[in-house]
Amino acid sequence: MASWCVRAVRQSYSLVASPTLIRASPRLLCTATQQKNGHRSEEEAEKPEQSSAEKVLMEEKTQLEDQLKDMTEKYKRALADTENLRTRSQKMIEDAKLYGIQGFCKDLLEVADILEKATESVPKEEVTTHNPHLKNLYDGLVMTEVQIQKVFTKHGLVKLNPEGLKFDPYEHEALFHAPVEGKEPGSVAVVTKVGYKLHGRTLRPALVGVAKAP
Secondary structure, X not given: OHHHHHHHHHHHHHHHOOHHHHHXXXXXXXHHHHHHHHHHXXXXXXXXXXXXXXXXXXXXXXXXXXXXXXXXXXXXXXXXXXXXXXXXXXXXXXXHHHHOOHHHHHHHHHHHHHHHHHHHHOOHHHOOOOOHHHHHHHHHHHHHHHHHHHHHHHOOEEEEOOOOOEOXXXXXXXXXXXXXXXXXXXXXXXXXXXXXXEOOEEEEXXXXXXXXXX
């Protein structure tokens, strides 16, 4: 038994110490090293490629974000401009509805002035049953004047008769300034021609004389 163990140990030593195995070992080691180095160089070559691709993607992302921001701002400005245009258009339509008859009203004001002057020029003491023709004519003028004022009011046209009121340059046009007894300085002392306003806008200023301090 002991002799068999000795032989087995000798065979194992001869196998390990074999020149063929010793010569093959460096080759195997060299091949393994080359393979390891090859994998490492491939990984190192892939890293710059990945970094370059990531850089390109980041640049594209930044550009797209900037474009999106710019388009969003343009879209908001376009919405604001559209809303402003809609508001202005609506205001123009409303003004056209309110003041579209402005020219027509100005022409009718002359008719109202003539009717007013006609009624004022008739002596009240002459308007009696003893003078039926004049009375009928006067009553017809008065009724016509009343009716035309009703039509004016219906369409937003209001008469301005500012006698005794404080002078307002937006509604009155001063023809003269003079001291007037019993009138406060700066107030309207005389109205030579009534004015009119259309829906709150002065269509024709009242022609007035303004009282001043003596």
